[in-house]
Amino acid sequence: xxxxxxxxxxxxxxxxxxxxxxxxxxxxxxxxxxxxxxxxxxxxxxxxxxxxxxxxxxxxxxxxxxxxxxxxxxxxxxxxxxxxxxxxxxxxxxxxxxxxxxxxxxxxxxxxxxxxxxxxxxxxxxxxxxxxxxxxxxxxxxxxxxxxxxxxxxxxxxxxxxxxxxxxxxxxxxxxxxxxxxxxxx
Numbered sequence: 001x002x003x004x005x006x007x008x009x010x011x012x013x014x015x016x017x018x019x020x021x022x023x024x025x026x027x028x029x030x031x032x033x034x035x036x037x038x039x040x041x042x043x044x045x046x047x048x049x050x051x052x053x054x055x056x057x058x059x060x061x062x063x064x065x066x067x068x069x070x071x072x073x074x075x076x077x078x079x080x081x082x083x084x085x086x087x088x089x090x091x092x093x094x095x096x097x098x099x100x101x102x103x104x105x106x107x108x109x110x111x112x113x114x115x116x117x118x119x120x121x122x123x124x125x126x127x128x129x130x131x132x133x134x135x136x137x138x139x140x141x142x143x144x145x146x147x148x149x150x151x152x153x154x155x156x157x158x159x160x161x162x163x164x165x166x167x168x169x170x171x172x173x174x175x176x177x178x179x180x181x182x183x184x185x186x
Contacts, residue, residue, distance in 0.1 A: 028144035028161035029069060036067075036151050037137035040130065042101050045113040047126035056126055060097035064152040064182035066125075068100040069134055071145050073116060076167045080148075081125055083172065087179050088124035094183040099126040103134050148175050150182045157181040 134140030
């Protein structure tokens with residue numbers, strides 16, 4: 001009897017550990033070591049090509065890039081965008097680029113993003129819109145609320161994916177801690 005209870009306890013512990021590990025392993029977008037799939041043309045809401053469908057992947061070429069794919073705005077995402085904008089300005093000598101692609105078909109979003117950029121004084125990070133499924137070949141998970149892909153020379157150096165509500169302070173800090181992976185690999 002005692003042996004059976006110990007075995008059940010051990011099995012329960014394994015299930016809990018495996019379940020917790022699986023919950024934190026959302027896979028979205030191109031993964032570390034993979035090539036970024038290539039050109040796509042989102043509607044640019046801010047930046048030099050505002051109002052046009054323009055390829056931000058093409059514009060940034062082999063430079064270090066922070067690309068965020070998001071479903072909707074939130075205070076936490078805004079905090080991340082501001083930090084990415086600052087990092088882009090700070091790493092101008094490395095030709096760092098950054099952009100956010102909102103995956104949505106909302107008619108109001110373009111105006112909202114222009115207002116967001118103005119309110120937050122975004123200078124470098126371009127805000128854009130693409131279809132809800134995301135760019136073809138980019139494998140954006142349907143469950144992913146935010147996917148952050150840091151790449152350089154066309155290769156992914158870091159990937160962070162979050163379900164709704166998971167993007168918080170420590171997660172933002174972890175993303176920012178990975179910026180050197182793209183600027184130092186230049």
